[in-house]
Each structure stands twice: as C-alpha cells, then as structure tokens.
Amino acid sequence: MASKEPAHNCKVFLAGTIARGLLAEVAEGLSKLDTKPRLVGFLANDDPAARMYADWSAKTCIENGFDFDLRIVGKEEIEERILAANTDSTVHGIIVYYPIFPRPSGQDRYIQQIVALEKDVEGLSHRYVFNMYQNIRFLDPPTNTLKSILPCTPLAVVKVLEYLQIYNSILPYGNRLFGKTITVINRSEVVGRPLAALLANDGAKVFSVDLDGVQIFTRGQGIKKSHHEVQVQDESFTIRDCLPVSDVVISGVPGDKYKVDLSLVRDGAVCVNFSSEKNFDSPAVKEKASIYIPAIGKVTIAVLLRNLLRLVQNQSAGKKIVGGPEALNGSVNN
C-alpha cells in the first residue's frame, strides 16, 4: 500500500471562529436586557496602538448592539472624568486605554483603582484581581449571584482553551485542566501572571517563563488546594525543561525578535500566540503542533463585551456590591 504523507496534520483556528460562540452568547444575554448597555472609553495618550484598540472596541461594540462613547481627554483631567462616569447612570462600563503616565510613577495603577468596581469592564480593580488570584468567582459569597470580572486577555486565552477542548468538560467545573501541563511565556502583571494563575486555579501545572526565570504555578499534588501556589525555580531550571513536557505552549512576548524554540516543543502540542507579533515561526509550527492559534485579538474583544454584559447583569441584580468602590483599598473581606 502506498504511504500517504500529508504536508502536516496541524489544525489552525482563527480567533474570529472562536469568538463566534462568545458573541452569540453575548447577543442572547443582550436580548434579555431592557437597556442598551453603554461602554465609555477614555483615551488620554497619543499612542497609535491605544487609538487602534479604541477604534476596534468601538466598532465591535456598535456591531454587536452596544453603545460606545470615546472620550479623548487630557492627562490632567482623567481622574475627574472617570469619577464623573462612575456616578453617571447612563454609563454601564468604563475602559481606560493605557499607558497614560510614565511607567515608573505608578500613577496608571492609581487610575485603575479610580474606576468603579461595578463599571470596571477590564477587571483591573484590586477586588477583582484579588478574587482572580484567590480563585473566588463571585462578589457576594455565599449567595453567588454577582460574578467577579476577569481580565480580558487572560480570560480570552481560557476561552480559547475551552473551545479547543483542552478544558475537559467531563471533569468537574474548576478542575478541568487537572493533568495538563502548560507553559506560559511572559509573566507581565497584565497578562502572563494572571493567565498562569487562572490556568493553575483550574487544575493545570503551569510553567510561567520570563527573562528572570521559571516559576511553577499549581494547586499542589492532587490539586488539593483551593487556589494556586507558586514555586520559584533556580536558574538551572529553564524553558528547556518546560517545553518538552508541555501539552500547551502559550506565548506572548512583544516585539518581533522572540521565537519559541520549536525543536523543544512536544510533537502534537497545542501552540497559542497572544503576542501582536508571531512568537511561533510559521509554517514550521505546523510541523510540530496538533493545533495552532496564530492570534487571539478577536476573542479578547468578544470577552470585553461579555464582561460588559456581566457588569450590566450584576448592576440589574439590584444588589449593592459588598464593600463598593470606595471601600476597595485594603478592606477586602472573604
């Protein structure tokens, strides 16, 4: 019998395909609301990438039945304008396009905490971040009617892995990555570290890789703990130790210089790129991976709308969120 030799057996999924189900879910939720939700975006910089993201989120909002206001403001008035939007009942969600202030100042971090908890569509409020790391999914335990908001890009990667059935739905909710080993390359506070935490909280063993070394995020042997713990590895443990044993490799290194060393990747691994650049050489990656996701941007936008819908649902649940935005600093109670 002649041997059949296809070029490769890698399946490539585009973000638009994966986003479709999420947008349908959003449309259904939207159809049950009395009001058309309004997202307000604040742009206080000249960064063309931020402007592009703002235009893109505007377009997706409008296309999917949401209102969107872009408010271009000066750095000196950003705080005041956000506070006004916090108390404006016609505004349901707020997104701020960073960076605004020079990085070393930490002032952007301060602005993030200005946005009202119940309008924080990006999940950057300390309360949401705390809940994410602690694997607490609701704002109002034990009633559990108000969902805690997760940051858009890390949640988009989770949604991608759910779509790809890396999350095994036969396992209990919350443990569906048990048995999976995942490498996440990038440990920024914005994406890489929250993503590693989310995946470990769902049961995975996660190698979090960055320039300063490797950290292992897990819920311990048998995923017995309620949330992840981190083990910092010494410098002898490198990405060379991570890639060959990883079922999934997720990379988000900015710039066009970095490429994942495909010779170390396990045959049949799932490769996901969340960098704006291509961290996986293509077509070479298709010779190694069983599934390759070249980009996730459209999923991130769909998740943004899903978060906005969650906020409106939380708001119309008519309950006062315990604590409220003014009580966020240091008063988290669980």
Place this chain on the structure above:
Amino acid sequence: MASKEPAHNCKVFLAGTIARGLLAEVAEGLSKLDTKPRLVGFLANDDPAARMYADWSAKTCIENGFDFDLRIVGKEEIEERILAANTDSTVHGIIVYYPIFPRPSGQDRYIQQIVALEKDVEGLSHRYVFNMYQNIRFLDPPTNTLKSILPCTPLAVVKVLEYLQIYNSILPYGNRLFGKTITVINRSEVVGRPLAALLANDGAKVFSVDLDGVQIFTRGQGIKKSHHEVQVQDESFTIRDCLPVSDVVISGVPGDKYKVDLSLVRDGAVCVNFSSEKNFDSPAVKEKASIYIPAIGKVTIAVLLRNLLRLVQNQSAGKKIVGGPEALNGSVNN
C-alpha cells in the same frame, strides 16, 4: 480564608455509565432492522471464566433485543459446527469462547480463522486484524460502505477514552489522539498489542510495556504516516521512563500480584484498568489520577453488540465482501 481540602479530586467512572451511550446507539440501529439479529456462542471447554463470559453475553444480548444461542459442543466437533453456522442464514454473528485446545498447538488460532468473515463478531479473522494494524477502516475501499470489525476489548478501551474526551473531537477524525502520550501495560496479541496499535493509529505516542521490555508505537513525527510503526527500546528504557510522561496509563496485567507503581504516575493522569484484577491500588490511585476507570467489562459487552449490529448492517448492505472467508489465507489485497 480557610483552605478547602477535599479528600481527592479524582473522578471515577463506572463501565455501566460509559456503556449506556453505546447501548443507546445499538438500540437505535436495531430499531431500523427488519430482522432480530442472532448471535451464536460456541462453548467447547470447562473453563468457568469462559462460561461466565458466555452467560453474561447471553444476558446482555437478550436485554438489548438480540437473540442468543449458546451451543455447548465437544472439541472434536467445533470446526464442523462453526462451518454449519457460517452457512446458516438465521445466524448473524458467531462468538467462540477460548481457550479450546492446549495453547502451544496453535489450533485455537486455526479455529479463529474458520469463522466466516461476515459473522466474526470479535474481529479475529486475519482480514480484520490486518486492517486494524494497517489502519484500514473499511472492507470495500474506495466505496467504504462496509466497516471493518475491531476486536472488542481494545475497541472498548478506545470507546472509554472517547467518552472521557481524551480523544479531542476538535481534531480531524483519525488524528484525535495527536499530542497524547499513553502507556499500555500488557502486549498480548488479544488486547495489549492491538490496543497500542489502535491508539497509535489515531495519533497517540504509545509506550507498549510487557515483561520483555518497552516498544514505542507512533505514526512518526507529526503523525505523517498512514499507520503506526514500532520502535523496540533497549533494556535501559523501562516503564520508569514511560509513566512520568504519560497522560493516560492503561493496564491489563492478569493475576492479583501486579500493581502499577503510582509514585511514577504523573499527577492528574487518566488511569484505566482492563485486567479482571485491580492493577491500580485503590484508593491510592485516586490521590494521583484525574480520572480512574476501575473496570471496562460492561463496555466490552456493549461493543460486542455494536459489532454484531455492524455485521448485520454489512450483510444487509447486500454486497459480497471482497475476497470472502474462503479467500482469507494470505490473499489480502489492498
């Protein structure tokens, strides 16, 4: 916050639960037939295990709407009685309970080839076995209307892994185990070797472990080959090298002495026992595995009925199977 520490996070599935979907599928196929299919079992030994299997298959046949005849015959008449059943149009499937003759003689192997191809419910005919190893799924390529029959116990394990979503249905049919590493402990001709081949043919990397060492079954890097190839490992490569990197560990070692060394098993692995004895110490296995399958017998019986249904469907497709039973010895043409 108090740390929640559940006893274990392992999910145990019973074979009866997994068999249910298969039996429903069989019932639907059965409802479309004009005739009630009849399975004939030949028992020519005094082995209590064989008798128990015969009684069990009888019970399951009757319960699920099939006819079952148990024919208890002498060793000297087995061949003639099978040949008579081959040409009896009221008989749709034939199962023979082995062993009949002393093992070294090879006479049982001869009897297996006596059963007509179109009535061989266990898939032991050379043509079926050849197709299985060669990853050929139909008897009549390229028309592909007559399905080749797979052996019951190996196919039962495949069905278990499909149920558990180890087969990723987002990948193309035939490649759904790409990226999975599986250890199969037992390399008998009846179960272990065909199972390793089936899993590798579906894209897995399989460590086939037996007393004489380890063999690796794969379709090559990038699963480019149309069917598996085998690499025999030297004695320095042992089960100690296999278990820590395996997503799934499947064990079928007879007798109550053998236990899989759980200290070597990867945290969150899927553990499947197909031995009549417990190859995984319980409850210890539940401290390590994400999923544990203690037994597969009921799935095997469901697969037997599914094979019988396939035979009837093939027969009623009204086509003469290329070659036919009399042409089986050495004349396989592909």
